[in-house]
Amino acid sequence: MSTPTLYLPRDSRLHHLHPLTKLALIGLAIVAGATLPVTLWVIAVYLLILMPLAAWGKVLPAFLRSSLLLIWPFALSLTLIQGFFAPGEHILLQLGPLSLKLEGIQLAADYTARILVWLSAVILLMLITRPDQLMLALTERGLPRQIGYIILTALQIIPRFQQRAETILDSQRARGLETEGNLVKRLRALVPLVAPLILSSILELDERAIALEARGFTRAGPRTSLTTLKDTAPQSAFRWLSLIVMLLLILARAAGWMTA
Amino acid sequence: MDRLKREFSTLTIVLIPVAIALNIAIGTLVLNLKVPLYLDSIGTVLVGALVGPWAGAVTGFLASFVWTLTGLFPQAIAWVGVAAIIGALAGAFRSGDWWEKWWKSILAGLITGVIAAILSAPIAAYVFGGVTGSGTDALVALFRATGLDMLGANMAQGVVSDPIDKAVTFFIIWAILRALPGRLKARFSGD
Amino acid sequence: MIRLERFSFTYPGEDQPALSDLSFEVPAGQFYGLVGPNGAGKSTLCYALAGMIPHYFKGTLSGSLTVAEIDIAQSSLGELAGTIGLVFQNPFNQISGSRFSVRGEVALGLENLGVPRDQITDQVDETLEQSGLADLGERSPFALSGGQQQRLAIASILVMQPAVLILDEPTSQLDPVGTSEVYALLHQLVGQHETTVLIAEHKLERLAEFTDNVLVLNQGRLLANGPPKTVLTDPLIEEIGVQPTRYTQAARQARARGLILKKDEFPLTLQDAQEFFDDAAV
Structure with a gap:
């Protein structure tokens, strides 16, 4: 059982950056992808910023694999739906009452590029950042520590719950529960599958709460931390700069200063 | 403020990650059962129904981040607001006796599903160009073919799929609530 | 170190008290066992000693309960954390899950107590060493065996250096190897730190081997309080549904079938049994 995250430990300069610096880098790419007016510029964000960053972080193959696996269903759906249904005049292909239009294809390409940029930026962040360090960085900046607890614990207990779900599925099948067959049968199978999992989870909550209480979870007063995050003045400056650039991009887009 | 404090007891704080893990474990299990449902908000609805609207909203909100962090469904953060509202609605239905009768819980689920569909449509239309990259895109194409615009087609698609999923989710949670001892339930809500 | 005077507790909505009129004392540095059938109130007593009753589980209490000079009812869980440790059965539920490494998990309690970082590092290292987890410090807590996870749960409490450690059947989900690991750790702990330990088991x-004294609980009442050798071989415990050790059972059967005894005492452990049967004659 391993924690289901995308994080890949690598000895790279990118990995050693402060989590908030990585967050700023990724935020910049996302804002650029959403605000730049020209599709080609958006694609350039992927090719010239995100890919080199992934290479710098020694995670390029995983980055390419994940981002392409994620984007192709979008590309396909967008090409079909926008290609055939978006308004336009340049007909490329006529299929009975439906026509594939150039404008629709261009629109599909634009959406695909933008989705690719923000989804792959998020994936890159996860490939190079340990979730616990990201949460620590945010907690240090004032995020309630309960939120860090919730997110990290959820991440780590998922495999156990998936395992339990599988066990219940197997044992209900062994008792003759039909999980195959027609739709009504499969729907009926849902309650006996799902209810035991939920009920048993609720019944063990007191123990989980008590275990936390025994370790001072609700104690009043300041907290300390075993781990420290390295931060530097240039990184802090970079984060402020990124923030300004992001705001400028959004402002420029909203005010219509940037046009194709 | 008092309501907030009451909702976020240590018991609730340990419930939320378990609920998020239930969303993900059950959501992925249901995928394999090949039923036209998601059930991927079942934990969120549980928290709303058991604790209240704030806790439900926080569960939906954070669940979206966890879906993203696992890499199973990175686009989940785009729907974070909708996920939070589903949890809040499940909690809001605690007033009145919506969770008391099985058919009322189904009705509450249908209402939640329609609201979720309406709120999801603009996100699908403007962030994702009207698609989700999944099987429901065929429905979107169908509604576009009938002459609806992208927003309308996405709304129509959502109204066809979401209410059924939420009705089943709410019904299962109704059954769970009925199976739990009353004293335990009272401890979650702090009532 | 632990003192109860006419202590009673009733869960809300129940007619019968879960703990009824309990009075006993556990001196500092002693290792106490707690036995009783299921439903006797062992877990409730453990929760009360750790302050979870009345601060987590509400209910009606009377009488007094002081642990480490603290009046439990007047205290708070935040105050008690670090002074009274609590460990229970299921290791999965005791691991917070919010730390990605064994080291981080052990450190959590000290972080919550606001202990300075250098001191956390020292105490964590020492505790990991003691609990035999030093080589696993960077592992995920969820990648450990059951016995290792339970030692981690104990280590996560021990690291706060509690004056009193309460354990509620900490080995019930462990195999014999895991059980031995846990007991070896507890034994060492009592020897080194003079921690006061009370273990429901x-x-x-195991109690015969390690404890100074054993409390017997039935239906929320204290039935016996004495050295393991006397209490655990008493026919009384079988009457309330606690199974005596196989050595005690064997000796009783042997006597019933005509074994003549020199001593009136029944054996509790393997070693006792050897002496017992050496002395006995048919």
Whole structure:
């Protein structure tokens, strides 16, 4: 059982950056992808910023694999739906009452590029950042520590719950529960599958709460931390700069200063 | 403020990650059962129904981040607001006796599903160009073919799929609530 | 170190008290066992000693309960954390899950107590060493065996250096190897730190081997309080549904079938049994 995250430990300069610096880098790419007016510029964000960053972080193959696996269903759906249904005049292909239009294809390409940029930026962040360090960085900046607890614990207990779900599925099948067959049968199978999992989870909550209480979870007063995050003045400056650039991009887009 | 404090007891704080893990474990299990449902908000609805609207909203909100962090469904953060509202609605239905009768819980689920569909449509239309990259895109194409615009087609698609999923989710949670001892339930809500 | 005077507790909505009129004392540095059938109130007593009753589980209490000079009812869980440690059965539920490494998990309690970082590092290292987890410090807590996870749960409490450690059947989900690991750790702990320990346990042989004194609880009442050798061989415990050790059972059967005894005492452990049967004659 391993924690289901995308994080890949690598000895790279990118990995050693402060989590908030990585967050700023990724935020910049996302804002650029959403605000730049020209599709080609958006694609350039992927090719010239995100890919080199992934290479710098020694995670390029995983980055390419994940981002392409994620984007192709979008590309396909967008090409079909926008290609055939978006308004336009340049007909490329006529299929009975439906026509594939150039404008629709261009629109599909634009959406695909933008989705690719923000989804792959998020994936890159996860490939190079340990979730616990990201949460620590945010907690240090004032995020309630309960939120860090919730997110990290959820991440780590998922495999156990998936395992339990599988066990219940197997044992209900062994008792003759039909999980195959027609739709009504499969729907009926849902309650006996799902209810035991939920009920048993609720019944063990007191123990989980008590275990936390025994370790001072609700104690009043300041907290300390075993781990420290390295931060530097240039990184802090970079984060402020990124923030300004992001705001400028959004402002420029909203005010219509940037046009194709 | 008092309501907030009451909702976020240590018991609730340990419930939320378990609920998020239930969303993900059950959501992925249901995928394999090949039923036209998601059930991927079942934990969120549980928290709303058991604790209240704030806790439900926080569960939906954070669940979206966890879906993203696992890499199973990175686009989940785009729907974070909708996920939070589903949890809040499940909690809001605690007033009145919506969770008391099985058919009322189904009705509450249908209402939640329609609201979720309406709120999801603009996100699908403007962030994702009207698609989700999944099987429901065929429905979107169908509604576009009938002459609806992208927003309308996405709304129509959502109204066809979401209410059924939420009705089943709410019904299962109704059954769970009925199976739990009353004293335990009272401890979650702090009532 | 632990003192109860006419202590009673009733869960809300129940007619019968879960703990009824309990009075006993555990001196500092002693290792106490707690036995009783299921439903006797062992877990409730453990929760009360750790302050979870009345601060987590509400209910009606009367009488007094002081642990480490603290009046439990007047205290808070935040104050008690670090002074009274609590460990229970299921290791999965005791691991917070919010730390990605064994080291981080052990450190959590100290972080919550606001202990300075250098001191956390020292105490964590020492505790990991003691609990035999030093080589696993960077592992995920969820990648450990059951016995290792339970030692991690204990280590996560020990690291706060509690004056009193309460354990509620900490080995019930462990195999014999895991059980031995846990007991070896507890034994060492009492020897080194003079921690006062109270452990609820079904495995009487382990109690015989390690404890100074044993409390017997039935239907929320204290039935016996004495050295393991006397209490655990008493026919009384079988009457309330606690199974004596196989050595005690064997000796009783042997006597019933005509074995003549020199001593009136029944054996509790394997070693006792050897002496017992050496002395006995048919």
